[in-house]
Amino acid sequence: MEIKDFKSEKWMTDYERQAVYNLTDTSTDSWTFEELIALDPTALKNLPLDYGWITGDPTLRKEILSLYQNQDEDTLTLCCGASQGNELVMALLLKPNDHVISFSPGYQQFWEFPKWFHATSTEVPLKKDDWSIDFEAFQKAIRPETKLVLLANPHNPTGTWLDQGALEKLVSICKDKGIWILCDEVYRDPNGKDPSLSDLYEKGISTGSLSKQYGLAGLRTGWIKGPASIIQSINTFRDYAMISTGPLTERLGVIALQHRDVLSQRAQEVMKKNKAIVAQWLKNNPYFSCTIPSRGPVGFLKLPEGLSSTQFALDLLEKTGIFFVPGSCFGLDGYVRLAFGKSHTNLLKTLTTLNTFMETYSPETTSND
Amino acid sequence: MEIKDFKSEKWMTDYERQAVYNLTDTSTDSWTFEELIALDPTALKNLPLDYGWITGDPTLRKEILSLYQNQDEDTLTLCCGASQGNELVMALLLKPNDHVISFSPGYQQFWEFPKWFHATSTEVPLKKDDWSIDFEAFQKAIRPETKLVLLANPHNPTGTWLDQGALEKLVSICKDKGIWILCDEVYRDPNGKDPSLSDLYEKGISTGSLSKQYGLAGLRTGWIKGPASIIQSINTFRDYAMISTGPLTERLGVIALQHRDVLSQRAQEVMKKNKAIVAQWLKNNPYFSCTIPSRGPVGFLKLPEGLSSTQFALDLLEKTGIFFVPGSCFGLDGYVRLAFGKSHTNLLKTLTTLNTFMETYSPETTSND
Numbered sequence: 255m256e257i258k259d260f261k262s263e264k265w266m267t268d269y270e271r272q273a274v275y276n277l278t279d280t281s282t283d284s285w286t287f288e289e290l291i292a293l294d295p296t297a298l299k300n301l302p303l304d305y306g307w308i309t310g311d312p313t314l315r316k317e318i319l320s321l322y323q324n325q326d327e328d329t330l331t332l333c334c335g336a337s338q339g340n341e342l343v344m345a346l347l348l349k350p351n352d353h354v355i356s357f358s359p360g361y362q363q364f365w366e367f368p369k370w371f372h373a374t375s376t377e378v379p380l381k382k383d384d385w386s387i388d389f390e391a392f393q394k395a396i397r398p399e400t401k402l403v404l405l406a407n408p409h410n411p412t413g414t415w416l417d418q419g420a421l422e423k424l425v426s427i428c429k430d431k432g433i434w435i436l437c438d439e440v441y442r443d444p445n446g447k448d449p450s451l452s453d454l455y456e457k458g459i460s461t462g463s464l465s466k467q468y469g470l471a472g473l474r475t476g477w478i479k480g481p482a483s484i485i486q487s488i489n490t491f492r493d494y495a496m497i498s499t500g501p502l503t504e505r506l507g508v509i510a511l512q513h514r515d516v517l518s519q520r521a522q523e524v525m526k527k528n529k530a531i532v533a534q535w536l537k538n539n540p541y542f543s544c545t546i547p548s549r550g551p552v553g554f555l556k557l558p559e560g561l562s563s564t565q566f567a568l569d570l571l572e573k574t575g576i577f578f579v580p581g582s583c584f585g586l587d588g589y590v591r592l593a594f595g596k597s598h599t600n601l602l603k604t605l606t607t608l609n610t611f612m613e614t615y616s617p618e619t620t621s622n623d
Numbered sequence: 624m625e626i627k628d629f630k631s632e633k634w635m636t637d638y639e640r641q642a643v644y645n646l647t648d649t650s651t652d653s654w655t656f657e658e659l660i661a662l663d664p665t666a667l668k669n670l671p672l673d674y675g676w677i678t679g680d681p682t683l684r685k686e687i688l689s690l691y692q693n694q695d696e697d698t699l700t701l702c703c704g705a706s707q708g709n710e711l712v713m714a715l716l717l718k719p720n721d722h723v724i725s726f727s728p729g730y731q732q733f734w735e736f737p738k739w740f741h742a743t744s745t746e747v748p749l750k751k752d753d754w755s756i757d758f759e760a761f762q763k764a765i766r767p768e769t770k771l772v773l774l775a776n777p778h779n780p781t782g783t784w785l786d787q788g789a790l791e792k793l794v795s796i797c798k799d800k801g802i803w804i805l806c807d808e809v810y811r812d813p814n815g816k817d818p819s820l821s822d823l824y825e826k827g828i829s830t831g832s833l834s835k836q837y838g839l840a841g842l843r844t845g846w847i848k849g850p851a852s853i854i855q856s857i858n859t860f861r862d863y864a865m866i867s868t869g870p871l872t873e874r875l876g877v878i879a880l881q882h883r884d885v886l887s888q889r890a891q892e893v894m895k896k897n898k899a900i901v902a903q904w905l906k907n908n909p910y911f912s913c914t915i916p917s918r919g920p921v922g923f924l925k926l927p928e929g930l931s932s933t934q935f936a937l938d939l940l941e942k943t944g945i946f947f948v949p950g951s952c953f954g955l956d957g958y959v960r961l962a963f964g965k966s967h968t969n970l971l972k973t974l975t976t977l978n979t980f981m982e983t984y985s986p987e988t989t990s991n992d
Contacts, residue, residue, distance in 0.1 A: 501841050
């Protein structure tokens, strides 16, 4: 089976380490190992590095469950980041000729990876004014063989947040047709106050991780929250495909969740500051515009009309060291992904460089890519 | 897609924590986090817990490559244990109606998991006298659609080690027919002195990990070593299915491999001692027999004729606290997996308990399962 490059991941693998100013990384500031262990210095005492609990450390499981209304033990399993969570859900649910629906722009995993399981895919365009779901277009995309809807909330790359009302509207449409929903919630409020799709729908599965809002991508701690029947099947699959996630990162995950107020406060302060600076920069900006997201570290910056996002991102990186993932990696040209989660020495100055760059920028290629 | 329980993993998940005397765990004694970090106390200094290098820490990659003759950078990628390595290789190679061959008794992943990819499977019985490959039966099992042969070397659960000659014989048969070979080498000599299948065949892929011989299953550090074209495709799949393995366990993996002489010496001493004790116990033993493996921590203990291995293992655990995985989990009844890698307070006494147990044992069920 051939699979296309995961464009955004490949872009980051290829170019990220050339970046001087990375304005596109979707994590919040990473914690170092020493900072994290300082929150509970004896957490790793006498810890044997064996397989640990096959379905995950009970304390970690309890902490993760506390982020949800339904705290039934059987509704949770652990995995290597939410991306493996999404993989496992698709591997379990999708059969040849099933149909899936995702949204565009979006996270390429949602439309490309289902093809691995011989499923077909439709990407429904989001409304361009506020990146909300076009429910009329969504309903038209549903087919008798539609098995699964895939989305992220908050959304990557636009940062749109679907509130409980919007989620319930989506659920009510899917419920009528018996369609599963997989909601990637890696950008969800780290204190678990915002609604989770898995709590709203008996065929709703949510994935989460410590990577983004907690600044701990390096632990690769992810999870899947969903109906017990699906979780049980995934646990069988896990026996073949990973065995366990290991006690070391699980113990550190416990520290993170038991100190989630500390971790989230640090991240929230950075995001709030960055969003204010970007909002200030965008006022009367002759080149760029963006809907500043109410939640999470991700937004989608609109480029001047007619620019190829790929060419723009490459030229900008070469000339200024400013690094973006282009919209073309998310299925929509004319934008770049702008992230708010990282501390910068002087963000306003870097943003001003963008305008200076535009003043003299004349790309050789201006066609869409 | 339905998938059957992974019997040996499920058995361990279900019963392992009831064990008083675990004589079946295939890892060597686990290192604790503190023991490992003591070998290089500054290794985690200033380590941000971000995604790290997407295709793995370059120092770790270099250390792993040093275990092979072909040390080309493009022939290696990292994963979550060798079991995920095996998963990724199968996901990449297997298409519907492909045929695979594995050996029986064996590791259930090799015949059950290919069915996930709509492939069919033949399990060729190993010779019962020395658990070597019956090459005549193997050749007869090959079909035009045979795509992949799967094995472990040293073998799980019998502990058989295929030397370079046996591997070359297997390769020569497969080469004629263009058949890939996946060799799980988690039990390979931790100093990389024994041959790796990946070094002997252009369609040979080896998987490895720090789980067994290094006593570091908790790091979940695994890898795939194979032709660059396959590794490149697996890296694309990894972007969808895991992103990275994370810098924390990678740095600790570097410590392990840079101190592999220390780790392997400790493990070898335990195995040598245990094998001598088991050999002594088996002399003139009226109930049990076993080929003591020349390498690695795994062997297959023959039970008295007519016993159900499942029933025996359950009854033994209940009465004595001695824990085995039954042969039925590996596709061959009448045996249990006996492991040599763990330190025991008084192994001979525990083994003697087995004989005492047998003296009065009359199972209710004696049929094969």
